[in-house]
Amino acid sequence: MHLRSALHTVEVPVSAQLTRFPRLSAIQEASLPQQLLAAAFGAYAAVFVVNLVYGRPGLGLGQIFYLPIVLVALASGPIAGAGAGLLAFVLYVLSLVLASQFTLDGTTEMQLSIRLAMFTIAGATVGYFSARGRSMLRDSLHVLEELLLIARRDVATGVSTGARFADVVERQLARRRPVVLLVGELESETRPLSLLKDERQLRDALVLVAAQLGPDDELARVGSSQIAIAAFGRDPRWGRTAAVELEDRLRAAGSDATFGWAASPGEGTDVLALFHAAGTKLSARRLVRGEWRPSAESAGLVATAEDLAQRRAYQER
Numbered sequence: 001m002h003l004r005s006a007l008h009t010v011e012v013p014v015s016a017q018l019t020r021f022p023r024l025s026a027i028q029e030a031s032l033p034q035q036l037l038a039a040a041f042g043a044y045a046a047v048f049v050v051n052l053v054y055g056r057p058g059l060g061l062g063q064i065f066y067l068p069i070v071l072v073a074l075a076s077g078p079i080a081g082a083g084a085g086l087l088a089f090v091l092y093v094l095s096l097v098l099a100s101q102f103t104l105d106g107t108t109e110m111q112l113s114i115r116l117a118m119f120t121i122a123g124a125t126v127g128y129f130s131a132r133g134r135s136m137l138r139d140s141l142h143v144l145e146e147l148l149l150i151a152r153r154d155v156a157t158g159v160s161t162g163a164r165f166a167d168v169v170e171r172q173l174a175r176r177r178p179v180v181l182l183v184g185e186l187e188s189e190t191r192p193l194s195l196l197k198d199e200r201q202l203r204d205a206l207v208l209v210a211a212q213l214g215p216d217d218e219l220a221r222v223g224s225s226q227i228a229i230a231a232f233g234r235d236p237r238w239g240r241t242a243a244v245e246l247e248d249r250l251r252a253a254g255s256d257a258t259f260g261w262a263a264s265p266g267e268g269t270d271v272l273a274l275f276h277a278a279g280t281k282l283s284a285r286r287l288v289r290g291e292w293r294p295s296a297e298s299a300g301l302v303a304t305a306e307d308l309a310q311r312r313a314y315q316e317r
Contacts, residue, residue, distance in 0.1 A: 182230075261278050
């Protein structure tokens with residue numbers, strides 16, 4: 001029993017064991033600049049003790065003060081880096097005084113002046129380039145964020161792509177927020193019953209559609225001439241009303257369109273189910289209006305089916 005408990009204790013991850021100590025846990029939770037500053041102040045104390053105990057002329061132990069200077073400069077910036085160099089110089093002189101190795105003459109003054117200049121210049125230089133690096137990283141992250149946003153927008157129209165649209169709707173559905181989804185198919189005003197291919201006309205139609213939506217609604221292009229609208233927190237009956245109004249407004253502007261709609265949770269609890277329900281209504285409305293035209297493949301199947309029906313009727317005679 002004791003052996004099993006001992007093995008269980010050994011299997012505990014080291015990170016979990018470290019969290020038992022408040023100081024170590026606080027260091028783990030600290031940010032990188034805070035960790036660098038903590039390491040720098042520890043290095044100041046250690047280097048000061050080393051110079052105090054082992055410092056001798058010609059050993060160059062004072063050069064070790066560059067370590068905490070660089071740490072402070074990396075964590076803060078040029079001003080703090082210069083201040084770190086000044087602090088290192090004060091500690092260096094103090095260690096010489098306490099070790100009774102400080103004799104002030106012309107040579108010593110020159111050496112101390114050079115060391116002071118080198119400490120402060122090193123801290124300011126490292127701090128400057130560290131700050132510039134952080135600034136460039138922030139700018140690159142902003143650019144990356146903008147590029148990712150553009151990547152999830154349709155290039156021709158500027159509205160959301162299908163992937164972004166699906167993500168937005170899924171997040172709202174996960175929060176159990178009511179969603180009304182409309183799927184529309186835009187048609188050419190010059191060629192009836194043909195899909196809209198002109199990008200300029202498509203942009204104009206989308207601008208008209210977007211003007212009728214609320215600030216929280218999502219508009220996306222999900223095909224060459226298909227659009228999708230997601231309205232959040234609306235009554236399920238809003239879908240039919242909005243579909244009719246959008247069709248009327250687009251028709252008045254010179255573009256024909258047909259919309260289908262679906263509402264959650266009654267007609268689906270995920271994006272695919274809502275798309276399927278809205279698409280079914282869209283096809284049914286086009287069929288009722290006499291606007292549906294079969295494709296070449298389906299037209300061939302229809303002709304084959306009619307021919308088989310006629311042959312069967314002839315044989316039954």
